[in-house]
Amino acid sequence: MIMKNSVLFACLMMLATFAVAQQNESNEQPKGFKRENMFFGSSLNLSLGNRFFNVGINPELGYSLNKWLDAGVALNINYFSQNASDFSNTRFRNFNYGAGTFLRIWPVNFLHLQVQPEYNWISSSQKNVITGQSARYNYNAESLLVGIGYGSRAVGSQYSYVTLMIDVLQNINSPYRDQFNDPLPVFRAGFGVYLNRKKQ
Incomplete structure (x- = not known):
């Protein structure tokens, strides 16, 4: 219940930020939807460590609300494996898919902060x-990825970034936590284009 409330709180915070951003921009630009502010892209998710490996792809569709704020929805497909160790005799092979929203804040033109609540379905x-002995399980889990990254972004043209995130929720079933419930570092390298690119 606490985890669901955390994801709901993150979504509400994102909506509040959208509203404030739209209000701040109303004095700078004409109101209304701008097709050139919509973007589509994808990122590659990769994390490596002692006896574990995680790889995935994350397509996203978003909208640049202003010069410093992007928001949108994202899908994810991930594969995770963790070998047995001195502390555990269990070998894991997980496949998961999920969906969520994201908020990407650009305080300066090369640095961004990201918040991404997700809901995941896992086959283990x-x-x-x-x-x-072996067994198969199917379950689901919430996650809340937060992190910082480096990139470039030209609203109306294209963007690219590299982000390091961790799952701050403590759901043992999260695809971004190991069998001891420790957070796994998540590296995402992404790129994309705006749907109605401005002519140079």
Whole structure:
């Protein structure tokens, strides 16, 4: 229940930020939807560590609300594997897909902060390497990724970025936490274009 409330709180904070951003921009630019502010892109998700590996793709569709704020929706497809260790005899192979929203804040033109609540559906294959027993599980989990990144962004043209995030919720089923519930670092390298690019 606490995790669901955290995701709901993050979504409400994003909506509040949208409203404030729109109000601030109303004095600078004419009101209304601008097609050249819509963008489509994708990022590659990758994390490596001692005995674990995670890779995925994350297509996104968003809108630049102003010169410093992007918001949108994103999908994710991930594969995660973790080998047995001295502390656990279980080997994990997980496949998950999910969806969520994101908020990307650009305080300066090369640096951004990102908040991304997600909901994930996970299929897990687990095997005890000592006994040979294996099992499959299906479950779901919320996650709340937060992080910082470097990139470039020209509203109406294109963007690219590299972001480092972690899942700040403590849901043991999250695809971004290991079997000991420690957060896994998530690296995402993304790029995209605006749908109605401005003519140079």
